[in-house]
Amino acid sequence: EEKEGFVGVADTDFAEEERRKKSRLAFEGVRQELGKTYLPFLNGEYVNTTTFVDSLNPSRFSEVVGKIGLLSVEQAEEAMKFAKAAFPAWKKTPVKQRADILRQAGELMEERRAELSAWIVLEVGKPVKEADAEVSEAIDFCLYYAEEMERLDKGVIYDVVGETNRYIYQPKGIAVVISPWNFPLAIACGMTVAALVSGNCTLLKPAETSSVITAKFTEILIEAGIPKGVFQYVPGKGSQVGAYLVNHPDTHVIAFTGSQEVGCRIYAEAAILKPGQKHLKKVIAEMGGKNAIIVDESADLDQAVVGVVQSAFGYSGQKCSACSRVIVLEPIYDAFVERLVEATKSLNIGETELPSTQVGPVIDANSRDRILEYIQKGKEEAKVALELPAPTQGYFIGPVIFSEVPANGVIAQQEIFGPVLAVIRVQDFQEALEVANGTNYALTGGLYSRTPSHIEQAQAEFEVGNLYINRNITGAIVSRQPFGGFKLSGVGSKAGGPDYLLQFLEPRHITENI
Numbered sequence: 001e002e003k004e005g006f007v008g009v010a011d012t013d014f015a016e017e018e019r020r021k022k023s024r025l026a027f028e029g030v031r032q033e034l035g036k037t038y039l040p041f042l043n044g045e046y047v048n049t050t051t052f053v054d055s056l057n058p059s060r061f062s063e064v065v066g067k068i069g070l071l072s073v074e075q076a077e078e079a080m081k082f083a084k085a086a087f088p089a090w091k092k093t094p095v096k097q098r099a100d101i102l103r104q105a106g107e108l109m110e111e112r113r114a115e116l117s118a119w120i121v122l123e124v125g126k127p128v129k130e131a132d133a134e135v136s137e138a139i140d141f142c143l144y145y146a147e148e149m150e151r152l153d154k155g156v157i158y159d160v161v162g163e164t165n166r167y168i169y170q171p172k173g174i175a176v177v178i179s180p181w182n183f184p185l186a187i188a189c190g191m192t193v194a195a196l197v198s199g200n201c202t203l204l205k206p207a208e209t210s211s212v213i214t215a216k217f218t219e220i221l222i223e224a225g226i227p228k229g230v231f232q233y234v235p236g237k238g239s240q241v242g243a244y245l246v247n248h249p250d251t252h253v254i255a256f257t258g259s260q261e262v263g264c265r266i267y268a269e270a271a272i273l274k275p276g277q278k279h280l281k282k283v284i285a286e287m288g289g290k291n292a293i294i295v296d297e298s299a300d301l302d303q304a305v306v307g308v309v310q311s312a313f314g315y316s317g318q319k320c321s322a323c324s325r326v327i328v329l330e331p332i333y334d335a336f337v338e339r340l341v342e343a344t345k346s347l348n349i350g351e352t353e354l355p356s357t358q359v360g361p362v363i364d365a366n367s368r369d370r371i372l373e374y375i376q377k378g379k380e381e382a383k384v385a386l387e388l389p390a391p392t393q394g395y396f397i398g399p400v401i402f403s404e405v406p407a408n409g410v411i412a413q414q415e416i417f418g419p420v421l422a423v424i425r426v427q428d429f430q431e432a433l434e435v436a437n438g439t440n441y442a443l444t445g446g447l448y449s450r451t452p453s454h455i456e457q458a459q460a461e462f463e464v465g466n467l468y469i470n471r472n473i474t475g476a477i478v479s480r481q482p483f484g485g486f487k488l489s490g491v492g493s494k495a496g497g498p499d500y501l502l503q504f505l506e507p508r509h510i511t512e513n514i
């Protein structure tokens with residue numbers, strides 16, 4: 001069945017001088033605002049905290065982007081009480097009204113697009129063009145889930161003579177959203193507005209390293225008219241406040257996006273019934289990937305090289321959808337590696353504020369050290385085909401390509417989440433698919449081929465949530481490429497897709513004899 005209808009918003013066209021100027025001005029404005037304090041937002045008010053953490057610009061540590069007030073566990077408990085108190089009225093609020101708040105939030109984000117992009121660039125080091133696309137994605141989530149909830153609210157009618165039968169949806173209750181730093185606006189916004197529009201009172205616990213952007217998102221929801229207690233902003237330590245809310249007996253839904261380690265832990269903890277708890281929790285956990293692109297002997301190599309470079313090194317490989325393995329068939333292996341290396345050398349690494357920049361820094365010192373360890377490991381396991389230098393200030397790491405990587409090697413199995421690409425040589429297409437499927441993950445995957453039988457076989461056997469044929473494997477668009485994985489890449493239905501909101505709802509059926 002063909003899907004028609006939803007059309008997302010357009011990204012900024014940086015080819016226009018006017019747009020570039022607007023972006024530059026937004027950076028100037030945001031720089032004036034650096035270093036301010038952001039507090040949690042509970043029951044319609046900003047509340048003070050006793051501990052604070054600095055959020056730094058990963059390109060330039062001297063810039064404190066903001067100071068984040070961290071919620072205590074006692075305050076998290078209060079937030080939970082406020083959410084419970086606000087739930088009955090929110091549940092009864094007509095869907096149209098809830099959906100209109102999302103639409104209003106989308107409009108406000110569109111008005112503040114250049115400014116929000118600048119905050120993303122400065123807080124998480126994302127190149128500005130990609131930050132702009134992320135703002136589009138956040139807006140799309142608002143518009144799409146608003147429309148989706150209105151569709152679901154119609155329910156299903158199964159009337160027969162003498163009897164009405166109505167299938168309807170009601171909200172589950174309290175939703176806890178736990179978001180990652182790598183799509184600090186889009187993912188936090190998507191999970192939050194999905195929970196809200198479905199009628200759940202929602203607490204947003206962002207990643208520590210991206211809490212300024214989520215504070216900006218909080219401003220937007222407030223301005224859009226979200227009632228007090230319905231949405232609360234609860235920045236805090238994941239292992240403390242995050243874990244507390246996951247384990248809370250009043251939590252109904254946990255929408256998590258982040259690492260496999262934390263996701264598995266949340267899934268297990270949420271399954272334990274707590275004293276006084278009268279329901280089982282629903283867990284949505286979107287986790288990591290070890291995504292592969294297969295390049296066969298019939299592929300258009302120009303296209304394949306460009307697609308692999310973009311997928312592997314865009315945002316320094318810090319996307320769950322990023323390509324970290326490329327599996328190349330023997331007949332074209334050497335030619336492909338040579339061209340891949342040449343193309344990677346031409347990437348612009350550096351100033352993330354410029355629209356021409358493709359590779360920026362990685363998020364923080366922990367990440368940098370972890371990636372450097374993997375690079376060291378790679379040097380023991382495989383051949384260095386390319387190791388590019390990077391700026392010395394900030395947490396920059398130049399792109400690294402390893403060739404002749406064994407399919408079961410550490411750098412071919414574990415998620416590195418940095419600009420490191422493993423190239424694996426295989427003899428035939430069957431082996432390529434086996435290697436591609438030979439990890440714990442199943443998130444995205446790609447194939448470059450002009451052989452119909454290979455394309456057909458990949459569609460049937462390549463075990464990934466999102467398969468991309470003859471294009472790059474990142475940049476899923478809401479309601480065009482609903483996004484999410486399976487195996488140890490996640491549980492839950494695809495974000496930006498037609499099943500997503502069902503996870504936040506309780507279906508009920510009502511029969512009346514008339």
Ligand code: NAD
Nearest residue numbers: 179180181206207238239242243258259262286287288320
């Ligand atoms: P992370 O798992 O370290 O943190 C994610 C969130 O969990 C943060 O808000 C953190 O504070 C919180 N947290 C940490 N410990 C917790 C605990 N014990 N209980 C409750 N919450 C806790 O992940 P990250 O470094 O922020 O993000 C990167 C990871 O996210 C990568 O693995 C990436 O692949 C994955 N990711 C997946 C998707 C997807 O859609 N599948 C999208 C983006 C990122």
